[in-house]
Amino acid sequence: MKKPLAYRMRPKTIDQVVGQEHLVGKNRIIRRMVDAKMLSSMILYGPPGTGKTSIASAISGSTKSAFRHLNAATDSKKDLQIVVEEAKFSGQVILLLDEIHRLDKPKQDFLLPHLESGLVILIGATTENPYISISPAIRSRCQIFEVKPLSSTDMQKALNRALEDKTDGLGELPIVIDESALLHLSRSSMGDLRGALNALELAALSTPPNENGNIKITLAVAEECLQRKALVHDKDGDAHYDVISAFQKSIRGSDVDASLHYLGRLVEAGELTVICRRLMVIAYEDINFGNPNAVQRTVSAVQAAQMLGLPEARIPLAHAVIDLALSPKSNSSIEAIDRALQDIRDGKSGDVPKHLKDFHYKGAEALGRGVSYKFPHAYEDHWVAQQYLPDSIKQAVYYKPAVTGKYEQALSSQLKKRK
Template sequence: MSSPLADRLRPKTIDEVVGQTHLLGENASLRRIIESGNIPNLIFYGPSGVGKTTVARIIASQTNKRLHKLNGTNASLADIKAIVGELDTIVGYNGILLYLDEIQYLNKKQQQSLLEYIEDGRITLIASTTENPYFYIYNAILSRSTVFEFKSVPWEEVEKAVTRGFAAISGELGFTIELEDGVSSHIAKSCGGDVRKSLNTVELLCISAQRREDDTRYVSMELARELSQKSSMKYDRDGDEHYDIVSAFQKSMRGSDPDAAIHYLARLLEAGDLASACRRLMVCACEDVGLAYPMIIPIVKAAVDAALQVGLPEARLCLADAVILVATSPKSNTAHDAINAAMEDIQKGNSGPIPRCLQNKHYDGEDNQNKGQFYKYPHEYPNRWVEQQYLPDALKNRVYYTPGDNKMEQAAAEYWKKIKGK
């Protein structure tokens, strides 16, 4: 039992792999490629513990190529050059299969050093990564490879591996392991689709299980909950999972779904990411509710201030109030569209001199034949409004803001139509 249980039970054939039926099921694309024996350059992308390394090893064992394994976390350019150096020797006669785990950790120069050899087929690359390959892998490598996305394994499939794990340890140690009802399914559901994590939990439970007088072991639900707590929370503040969760959080509020919004808030807070929850909540209040309910901005700001002041776990209460309020409020992005349109004009150089009536002028030079600022002070006119030009000449007819169809903006629009006599 020197190696971890997940390694001891690693599948040896495609049929033993749990999950990934979209890739490895009957007539699935990756399975057909593997069975053909003609292996192209492959990149496996997906979360940890879902079978990427296992499938790569199965492919490697079915080829006649010289197999090399490298891990991007510690591989150097010298390691890659050593592999390339074998190509013209007898050991590399049939070509080399390079299994490169965590390829995203290789820098651009290291990845580029493989290009010539994977293009002409002397090196067949099978790489795996937990990060989005289109962001982290050099484009020239991507263009010479086929990307397959591995997904989190459904808990029903994980439970099969959990059952097999308990049976394997029972056989290795020579004693019976009795499980309280629901233990296997609880482990499967709490691992977040990570088979490796579920088997690590199985091994830990067997080590710490209650020993009975007849030398059997008993695994209770209480022990299972204790040792698998929070294991379903997949979260990396610098990785795809972080951006997926915060994106789903804001889009759920924007889409007026309070249940989904609260769910994603809970995931952020369970990971301790109070800052991201507060930031996205404030952004959504301004961007997506906006002028349909302007008072939501100070209300949400107050809730965020309270959350940051009390901290977790109590902060969840302040934020839950604000999230549900944002999700159930009327929506308007008219201010968002207006500022974006104005910024676009500025970035394109569409501006021009500020109208003289708005300039900060205190005196005119002797050479100015038309002295005076000519600014009309609105408070001196009926209804505190007077018509005058505020935009530069080049943009004087430009319209950035169009009132939304919500009650608040329509009321404001009707008021100004009346005042302006339109």
């Protein structure tokens, strides 16, 4: 039985990895490990289909190391013992362990000494936050790297490679793919390359040749095989981003009907992840202190939508959109942090005032650290006037309250009192 296209197209060397430049690009950490042949155990975490297994496979191929693939949830301690015995025989084994967050204590205890000795190079893969879901014993012996969703450009590069590859890909087939179909596969998979490749293979194998003997993959075919509709059938593919942009701008502009219209387009296209992420951005960027309760309600609505999935997710999503569109607006938070960041990037930072520096070590007092610090809780209203910013920017003002919304008016009043 022929293996799926996504499996066949896994990179065989680090140079073939698509995306993840922050890890495998020139002079980046995993690339350095491979070039120096100085591997260490690691945990890769990120959404499904973003390349965790591919990176592990590429590391093995580039270093010519033995490679084994197990699942922490379904494979037994006996399977781990077999891998360790092989490592003793060959010198070292790279072990990709899927769902590492489900590794139980007996398996952990067995693996730990072999990670310490370097006999087994563990590459744990998980979609969960490793700082929460993975035991400290394993975490302390691994470097932790986030694997990010692939960009549309990276996705197109990988899809084109699969279409051209005559050995492992679809290059032997007479495929003619419309640009709009390729754009849809690359953009509507939301960074999940495995899903896009599976849809491409299904389209290629299920579409009969036309009168010219070509397998024509149109946008309609791509929509059906991916089970996501394109937002509109435009030539340049910009509609995907145009609708998302219009969605945020309509909420920011307090037009509730336009906001619901663009939400409907995104729901119809199956863009649940995009909607949830964008609503969270809108809540904190555009509503902010104008209606902080609406911000928290949006977080709850997004969580409910993710648990329900489409089509039911449309209900809490509509609730959040109406709430945000009709809320007082404020962008004071994003403007405040951007002002602070601009000063830092312009070199305006300076030394931390001595009375704020850490003094929990021997000799700190002699250096004048923390000596004149005033503990706010010891004063009336738990506040006392003292300098917190460095001398060079002690007059800097970053937060400038908006005048909309009762909550921010209260913040403004408190700020004036403290000033």
